[in-house]
Amino acid sequence: MDFSGIDISIPSVCFFQDNDKLSFKEINNILKGKSGIVDFFEKEDDFKQIRETLMNSQSIVAESQVEYGDYQTNQQLTQLVCNYLSNKNINPQILIEPTCGKGNFILSAIQTFKNLEQVWGIEIQEKYLWQLKFSLLEYYLKNPQANKPEIHLYHYDVFNFDFQKIKEQISGKELLVIGNPPWVTNTTLSSLNSKNLPEKSNFKQAKGIDAITGKGNFDIGEFIALKMLDLFSKENGHFAFLIKNSVIKNIVFEQKRNNYPIADFEKHTINAQKEFGAAVDASLFVCKFNSTPEFTAKEYNFYTSQKRTVLGWVNNKFASDIEKYKKYQHLDGVCPFEWRQGIKHDCAKVMELERIDGGFRNQLGEEFELEEDLIYGILKSSDLKAESIDTPRKYTIVTQKKIGENTEKVLSKLPKTKEYLQKHKEYFSQRKSSIYNGKPMFSIFGIGDYSFKPYKVAISGLYKQTKFTLVKPSDTVLLLDDTCYFIGFDNLEDAQTVQNELNNSEMQEFIQSFMFTDAKRAITKDLLMRIYLKTAIVPERYSWNLFG
Ligand SMILES: C[S@@+](CC[C@H](N)C(=O)[O-])C[C@H]1O[C@@H](n2cnc3c(N)ncnc32)[C@H](O)[C@@H]1O
Known part of the structure; x- marks a missing residue:
């Protein structure tokens, strides 16, 4: 592992310098006590290498990569999202961030949700996990009295990760699946010859000409969101993802077929240009697990809470503005001519x-x-x-x-x-x-x-x-x-x-x-x-x- 690109703060560096005589086992024990992270160092080699690096500590800025749909969420936004959820009386005991990156959602969640017992984070880019480990360590060194859930961080591909081991831990506890999955489509990844794709890469089941001309095109974020709903929607808890508006539309649209036990859909539009420098329309999508299935989402402005429209299903028809649609519903039908x-x-x-x-x-x-x-x-x-x-x-x-x-x-x-x-x-x-x-x-x-x-x-x-x-x-x-x-x-x-x-x-x-x-x-x-x-x-x- 190349540690030369990780942003490690001064208190963390000092911690390692003060404890430079400790063995691999001892340091892992102390770090678990300080930060809650289980197996901070999985391999002894990593421990040795990082100790060496820290003796001449440097910092780096992580590179954004198209292949990983990499748009890290800034901590101001992750904090606003966690505050919003907390104000809605969402108070999880278990937190899952399936593509956690540098982990700002995890850091904000730890500071916001006082009942947290376990945190699970998965990320494919190893440098980000190191960044997160040191950010957590810094937080706990500064705030030794803060609530310390057990934190499990995995350097892993979310498409192959075995979520069963997390499911076994939930047993009726309040869960929050939170995050901001990759912003990249399977088509872009294919053009890069990237392997960062789920095995079922035609999960939209587009056939023939539709598959060729783009109906099989999907966002990796959509695949991950649906995977989370598949796995966890029967548990008690909530789902809160920052995703493209087109993905939210698809989730609500597909809900007719998927019929997940999810309800209270909210779409809070954000300014993706300001937050991520990305020219896309995106929102925070929130819903409640273990509920009678619902099929509509209320839209708000995330920053002002101003209510906008309601989108979703009206009987068997899908609308972007249900109130308006109901006025003109009589015009809905099948066009007699073929476009x-x-x-x-x-x-x-x-x-x-x-x-x-x-x-x-x-x-x-x-x-x-x-x-x-x-x-x-x-x-x-x-x-x-x-x-x-x-x-x-x-x-x-x-x-x-x-x-x-x-x-x-x-x-x-x-x-x-x-x-x-x-x-x-x-x-x-x-x-x-x-x-x-x-x-x-x-x-x-x-x-x-x-x-x-x-x-x-x-x-x-x-x-x-x-x-x-x-x-x-x-x-x-x-x-x-x-x-x-x-x-x-x-x-x-x-x-x-x-x-x-x-x-x-x-x-x-x-x-x-x-x-x-x-x-x-x-x-x-x-x-x-x-x-x-x-x-x-x-x-x-x-x-x-x-x-x-
Ligand atoms: C849009 S960024 C958001 C990161 C983080 N969730 C946040 O809110 O700041 C998406 C993250 O997904 C990670 N990622 C991409 N493909 C992945 C995969 N197959 N498995 C796990 N993580 C992946 C990227 O490295 C990146 O950190």
């Missing part, structure tokens, strides 16, 4: 084109001529700001009219387009997504009859705004890229009628009552398919696009 996602090609450098005098320019800066046959104007999320649009900034080559179609035949009649695509074929073969595996060369996705309808009502999946844009044809029918959703129409009047219905104030309020603005993608196909459109459009005319 479609736009074209996916994953080859912007070659496929995103600008029209220039007499030809086109690609993102590589190359200028060339192409036949017009496969050229279509294409809109991106950022183009969908106005009420209507009929002029594209970009063009693309539509190599297929439906998914999987052979591309050779059409290209054989278009020599310039064929030559251009062939010249850049390595850009296509380097596409990472496995959806392209085994498909014809230059394949695209998100394409079908619906793509070529002249009028469309569209919305961006990237932004939070809920107004819908009318898309009209220009020199070509306009297509949308895969960040947008749309319904296609044959005539302007029908498209306008649907756009008006979607943009009226009642519908807008309804959409906002069940959309989650802090999600990475606030507008999704699932959300759009919940909008029941009552506008009278002759359904037979649209049988090609009717849903269900």
Whole structure:
């Protein structure tokens, strides 16, 4: 172990310097008496090494690591959280911090909860456990009379940790599972080739295309939160985790299926930028174990206690603002049309084109001529700001009219387009997504009859705004890229009628009552398919696009 990076305080250094003659066994006994920590040194080698280091003691700052989703909670915040819980009369005897880091939650809990008998902390980065051990030692050297629970600290991977040994100790005692689990997703970890993943890495059970396109993406923090609820929700006690708002939404959403015996859900929003320097929406999520299952969470501002909304289940429907939702519930249903996602090609450098005098320019800066046959104007999320649009900034080559179609035949009649695509074929073969595996060369996705309808009502999946844009044809029918959703129409009047219905104030309020603005993608196909459109459009005319 490299101890050179641990921040060890002066009183702790002095303690070791004063006791430099003690043996490994003796020092562990004294340290247990002073600090409550069982086996402060697990290995004699560590003891020898650290004693040596401390004779020339230095300090370090720990590095934050993407792989470990490492955002240590500052002690001011951990203290506020513990004070809040204590004011709610939460007074645990047993505390579990499953990914304790430097242990500020443990330090604050020890100072706040006077009934604590046992503390269990687990952490994968060894340097943090040393940091915590010395912080605890310092605290108890300064406060010898303070309550001294037995403290068990494990340098371990939480995904493989055997929590059974803790469960055996609980036997009816008041438990608090507290912490701030890693802020990183399985997708990021996979891209880093990291092994810091649970074995069941597809625990969302996303299948086929959903697994490929991101529905199997999850936060490691969500996995750990659910693991804790799985293990401990039947015990007496509470759960208090700082987690991303998207994770809280998922916990409440999945509660319908999980039916954990948990209740009194509270979501206290924090300023993650201020507390962690992280541009995410996060909150303190609190709930009570061993209760009749509940399915809604009350939202507050953590700093002012101001009440906000209530999110969760209303019968079989999920809402972000239940009060508002109940006013517009009659608009909830199944959309008669199928919302479609736009074209996916994953080859912007070659496929995103600008029209220039007499030809086109690609993102590589190359200028060339192409036949017009496969050229279509294409809109991106950022183009969908106005009420209507009929002029594209970009063009693309539509190599297929439906998914999987052979591309050779059409290209054989278009020599310039064929030559251009062939010249850049390595850009296509380097596409990472496995959806392209085994498909014809230059394949695209998100394409079908619906793509070529002249009028469309569209919305961006990237932004939070809920107004819908009318898309009209220009020199070509306009297509949308895969960040947008749309319904296609044959005539302007029908498209306008649907756009008006979607943009009226009642519908807008309804959409906002069940959309989650802090999600990475606030507008999704699932959300759009919940909008029941009552506008009278002759359904037979649209049988090609009717849903269900
Ligand atoms: C967001 S930080 C929070 C640390 C601490 N809970 C706090 O509130 O300050 C997440 C912690 O999880 C630890 N961690 C990441 N992966 C882990 C794993 N597989 N097992 C145990 N700890 C892990 C990181 O090293 C980091 O200390």
